[in-house]
Amino acid sequence: MGGRPMFILGEDTQRTQGEDAQASNISAGKAVSESVRTTLGPRGMDKMLVTDSGDVTITNDGATILETMDIEHPAAQMIVEVAETQEEEIGDGTTTAAVLAGELLAKAEDLLEQDVHPTTIVEGYAQARDIAIDGIDDLTLEADVDDDVLRQVAESSMTGKGTGDVTTERLAEVVVDAIRHAEREDDVARGDVRVHTQVGSSSSATELVEGIVEDAEPAHKNMPTTVEDATVLATDGSFGVRETEVDAEYTVDDVEQLTAAMDAEDRQLRELADAIADAGVDVVFSHSSIDDRTAAYLADRDVLAFEDVDDDMTSAIARATGGKRTSKPDDVEDDELGHADSVSVEKYGDDTFAFVEGGAAAEAVTVFVRGGTDHVVDELERALEDALDVVTAAVDTGSVVPGAGATEINVAALVRDEAAGIEGRKQLAVEAFADAVETLPRTLAENTGMDPIDALVDLRAANDDEQGRAGIISSGETGEIADPVEAGVIDPAAVKREAVESATESATMIVRIDDVIAAE
Numbered sequence: 001m002g003g004r005p006m007f008i009l010g011e012d013t014q015r016t017q018g019e020d021a022q023a024s025n026i027s028a029g030k031a032v033s034e035s036v037r038t039t040l041g042p043r044g045m046d047k048m049l050v051t052d053s054g055d056v057t058i059t060n061d062g063a064t065i066l067e068t069m070d071i072e073h074p075a076a077q078m079i080v081e082v083a084e085t086q087e088e089e090i091g092d093g094t095t096t097a098a099v100l101a102g103e104l105l106a107k108a109e110d111l112l113e114q115d116v117h118p119t120t121i122v123e124g125y126a127q128a129r130d131i132a133i134d135g136i137d138d139l140t141l142e143a144d145v146d147d148d149v150l151r152q153v154a155e156s157s158m159t160g161k162g163t164g165d166v167t168t169e170r171l172a173e174v175v176v177d178a179i180r181h182a183e184r185e186d187d188v189a190r191g192d193v194r195v196h197t198q199v200g201s202s203s204s205a206t207e208l209v210e211g212i213v214e215d216a217e218p219a220h221k222n223m224p225t226t227v228e229d230a231t232v233l234a235t236d237g238s239f240g241v242r243e244t245e246v247d248a249e250y251t252v253d254d255v256e257q258l259t260a261a262m263d264a265e266d267r268q269l270r271e272l273a274d275a276i277a278d279a280g281v282d283v284v285f286s287h288s289s290i291d292d293r294t295a296a297y298l299a300d301r302d303v304l305a306f307e308d309v310d311d312d313m314t315s316a317i318a319r320a321t322g323g324k325r326t327s328k329p330d331d332v333e334d335d336e337l338g339h340a341d342s343v344s345v346e347k348y349g350d351d352t353f354a355f356v357e358g359g360a361a362a363e364a365v366t367v368f369v370r371g372g373t374d375h376v377v378d379e380l381e382r383a384l385e386d387a388l389d390v391v392t393a394a395v396d397t398g399s400v401v402p403g404a405g406a407t408e409i410n411v412a413a414l415v416r417d418e419a420a421g422i423e424g425r426k427q428l429a430v431e432a433f434a435d436a437v438e439t440l441p442r443t444l445a446e447n448t449g450m451d452p453i454d455a456l457v458d459l460r461a462a463n464d465d466e467q468g469r470a471g472i473i474s475s476g477e478t479g480e481i482a483d484p485v486e487a488g489v490i491d492p493a494a495v496k497r498e499a500v501e502s503a504t505e506s507a508t509m510i511v512r513i514d515d516v517i518a519a520e
Contacts, residue, residue, distance in 0.1 A: 041444040111432055141401060195384050233279075276330070284303060402469055448478060
């Protein structure tokens with residue numbers, strides 16, 4: 001081109017290349033990781049997140065924090081995706097995954113400054129990841145994953161999430177009971193376990209309902225509030241006057257004609273109520289609204305009806321009670337009707353709930369969460385959802401590992417030992433991976449109030465002993481080095497595997513980027 005530069009990008013395009021691009025991406029990833037580091041562990045701190053509209057969220061759940069934060073940098077978004085992946089796949093360990101990803105980036109930054117090529121770092125991290133996964137498998141406890149172990153898994157997941165020590169034990173029992181109810185021959189029907197929150201009372205009042213709880217109130221004040229041995233109809237059909245498919249106008253010349261028209265409508269609605277009652281229906285859950293006159297006629301026939309029920313919940317009630325959702329409430333087949341031992345209406349403050357319990361509905365269970373404020377019940381809901389997910393993972397895989405940083409410190413030692421046999425600069429990347437993993441127990445110690453360096457040294461020594469197994473156990477105002485299994489701190493192996501895999505994948509993807517092109 002005659003020595004003249006050729007421009008192929010728009011004037012508003014911004015481009016960052018080489019070391020500047022790598023430094024920018026790594027710094028963004030580290031910043032996101034640091035934002036959740038202090039929430040790790042049983043004595044982790046909470047974050048208060050305030051939106052532009054003034055909505056306040058108080059939590060130490062990593063996924064919730066990162067999801068709520070307004071993060072724009074694309075590399076930082078990758079760390080958010082790590083937490084989201086961990087949440088979707090396992091349900092817990094989001095903070096662990098985010099912190100590990102950030103630390104892997106920090107170690108990679110040091111290696112880049114030593115002129116280690118990004119590809120070498122990526123290959124070393126991949127090899128170290130495989131060693132770490134094998135190490136996690138080797139650390140799997142041989143004990144049967146029974147109810148006691150599952151309660152410990154649930155408690156370990158919820159500890160430090162605003163549940164309180166006494167409440168945590170109670171909630172762990174509720175979680176295990178819920179998952180056992182949803183356990184099938186081949187797996188756990190996690191979708192059959194729901195969490196429903198209600199402000200009022202204390203968190204210790206949280207209970208397991210063997211059935212479904214839904215925000216709903218009777219369509220008429222004269223309807224019964226409790227129905228035993230209930231036949232249930234779930235429908236999205238119409239409970240009003242049938243409408244013609246064509247637009248038509250009618251001319252009324254006198255009162256008698258108007259009265260006849262109104263009587264015809266009234267007769268139609270009575271016939272609908274009669275058809276439902278004659279079919280043996282005791283309770284109706286309707287996705288559509290119920291005409292006031294129809295509701296009154298149903299009440300006269302002692303039929304309990306709920307209107308404007310959520311679309312998904314209408315289908316869920318049909319499945320849970322063993323029936324089928326129908327669009328023709330006036331022409332119901334026997335196989336479309338469900339059954340429940342009882343359907344009752346309960347009032348909590350200004351809110352009214354329908355409790356569908358027992359019978360076929362018992363296959364679906366609801367954890368009915370109580371708490372003193374909206375912030376408390378929201379955090380309890382997040383904690384319980386995580387606990388339900390990790391207990392499900394433990395039941396599905398049947399493998400658990402020591403918690404409290406014991407698994408991480410042993411995996412780091414294993415990776416460091418294997419690094420000695422790796423040739424070339426890739427060895428540096430493998431050793432850096434071990435150092436990054438070791439940051440997790442170090443952070444646990446720091447958040448617990450221990451001196452992180454002394455704790456890490458003591459932790460290494462305790463795990464180097466023959467048959468040694470030690471972690472950071474919260475004790476009183478600080479922590480101590482102890483056996484996590486004896487202390488009941490146990491995690492599903494799947495949580496550790498997913499955290500290592502997703503964090504490594506995200507960090508290596510960021511390290512490989514050397515050119516950032518931002519266009520308007």
